[in-house]
Amino acid sequence: MDTVAAAVERLDRLAATPRVHALATAFEKAGHELALVGGPVRDAFLGRAVNDYDFTTSATPDEILAIVTPLASATWDVGRDFGTIAARVDGETVEITTYRSDVYDGETRKPEVAFGDTLEGDLIRRDFTVNAMALRLPQRVLVDPSGGVEDLLAATLKTPGAAEDSFRDDPLRMMRAARFTSQLGFTVADDVRQAMTDRAQTLSIVSIERVNDELSKLLKTDDPVPGVRLLVETGIAALVLPELPATMLERDEHHHHKDVYEHSLTVLSQAIGYEKERHPGEAPDLTLRLAALLHDIGKPTTRRLEPGGVVTFHHHDVVGAKLAKKRLKALRYDNDTIASVYRLIELHLRFFGYTEGGWTDSAVRRYVRDAGPELERLHMLTRADVTTRNRRKADRLGFAYDDLEQRIAELREQEELDSLRPDLNGDQIQQILGLKPSREVGEAYRFLLELRTDEGPLGEEEATRRLLEWWSARS
Known part of the structure; x- marks a missing residue:
């Protein structure tokens, strides 16, 4: 069966579903046109699942409400001024919009909203031809005034x-x-x-x-x-996102380094691969993807050309974390996302020290403690950051990270690694040292946390002895 015939069959099945049929019948009885429009029609040709039910109609917003209310378990305005009413029909959310024929002044995004009177006029004002197709209901007639079907078959995006x-x-x-x-x-x-x-x-x-x-x-x-x-x-x-094109660093005949821009895109792709491998079927991880794309944006600022053709990017992790934080704030991302991306970029080089010499248990604990809730994302980002074509080097790094994850798993079993705390809490510290809540209690707590990180669980008795020893030396 060819693509067009298959699409027609899918559109027929879609039009025959109870919710679409009920809406089509109700609008026809009320004397108004109704058409399934945009994404659902496009996706029928592409063989993709239909997740959104978007309709357009000759009815005004008030008339839409009057028609759909008897059929819906709920209705609400999602943009009455722009002609859009949403409703819950047969367990699915649908959006129905009055034909539009807006006028723009070319200076601002705010159009002078005007309702249209024809389906063809509404479709012509849409973004791309592949989204400017509609299925007129209940007749099930395809309306395609700008050649969207041809562009779909050619996989080309036109206006x-x-x-x-x-x-x-x-x-x-x-x-x-x-x-x-x-x-x-x-x-x-x-x-x-x-x-x-x-x-x-x-x-x-x-x-x-x-x-x-x-x-x-x-x-x-x-x-x-x-x-x-x-x-x-x-x-x-x-x-x-100006920091990204800035990673397209110039080269000269004496100094050579990896293409940072291409490397960043490869890391993004590889991070998505790890994400899908570890969490198949789950929603995309925007935080991980932002961190992967931006992880090296500190390199242009920190780039140094050294004698002998060596190029260095010292501290690009710290600089990049700050740049990412500033950019994501400007783009109005939420604080949690910004903090997570900052931490991932700041820590993305930490692992490479592991390959240079075996880490102590203390170093592994610090890695887990510093990553906190971002540890799994850090695992994926760090693995994705290996883009070398040298198979021996790639294998060495992969085996090293396998070893690190194994050691983390072993320590986690032994020590409650995910909730790393000192052996004494704040109340116990105050009682042992005879203190009230103060800065000194915080310093004592941090001292014990460092001990716990360096040496593992000490037990109350040993922790008390070491605390008193530290307090005496400090005094």
């Missing part, structure tokens, strides 16, 4: 009208093009790429929250690398 005009209407569509490049495996048309390059700076008028959302969606695709490349090549990344 319904001139790309310049489309990106003037909504500059965020340029980032969406990068996301669809990764999500769908499509190639952008030449005029789309050129318009993205020419209009990259106009993305500055889009709210940071929307940019954040689109960047996150890109990174959560199965293979974000093609989309990330497109952002860099068109100059959009220079505005959104």
Whole structure:
């Protein structure tokens, strides 16, 4: 069965589902048009599962509410001013939007919202031709005014009208093009790429929250690398994530080093591979992916050309962690994500000391303690950071990390490694030293924690003896 015939069959099955049939019948009885639009229609041609039910209609928001309320277990406004009503029908969330024919002034993202009167007019204003198709209901007629089917078959991303005009209407569509490049495996048309390059700076008028959302969606695709490349090549990344294109370091005939930009993309891909291997079927780990992409952004600042053709990047881990924190704050990521990414980048080189000489149990404890809840992500990031083509070196690093993980597992069994605490708590310290809550109690606690990290569990009696010894020497 060819692709079009298979898609028609899938669309027929979709239209026949109870929720879609009930909505189509209700809108027809009320004298209004209804069509399944955008993603669900596109995904039917691609053979992908339908996760979102998006409809467009000739009905106004008030009329939509009146029609769907008898069918829905719940309804709510997700953008009444923009014509969108959401409802829970037959256990699934659906969104129904009045035909739109907005007018933009080209200077801001805020359009003058206007409702349209035809399905074709609504489709022409959409972002890409592959999203500008609809299935008119209940007739089950495919409406494709801009050749979306042909572009789907060619795996090409085009805009319904001139790309310049489309990106003037909504500059965020340029980032969406990068996301669809990764999500769908499509190639952008030449005029789309050129318009993205020419209009990259106009993305500055889009709210940071929307940019954040689109960047996150890109990174959560199965293979974000093609989309990330497109952002860099068109100059959009220079505005959104400037630290990344900055890793494209210049070389000269005397000094050689690994291509930091290409290395970063490889690490991102490999980290996703470890993530899927360890947590199959789970939601994408945005924190790990951000850390992998940004882990070496401290290198341009710390790059030093040494005699003999050696290039060094001393302390790029610490510098990179600070740069990532600053950038993610500017992109309005939440504090937990920022703190986790900071810690992962700060620690991503720590393991390489393990390969230079066997770590003591104390060093292993410190590694676990410093990583805290990010330990598993640190495992994946550190393994992904090995991109050498030297098979012997790669095997040596892999075996070393296997050994480290084994030692962590053994110590975890022996010592409650995940909840590393001193042998005495704060109350006991105060009682033994005759102190009230104070700075000195905190110092004593940290002293005992260092002992616990260095030497393992001591027991109450030995910890008390060592505490008194430390207190006497300190006094």
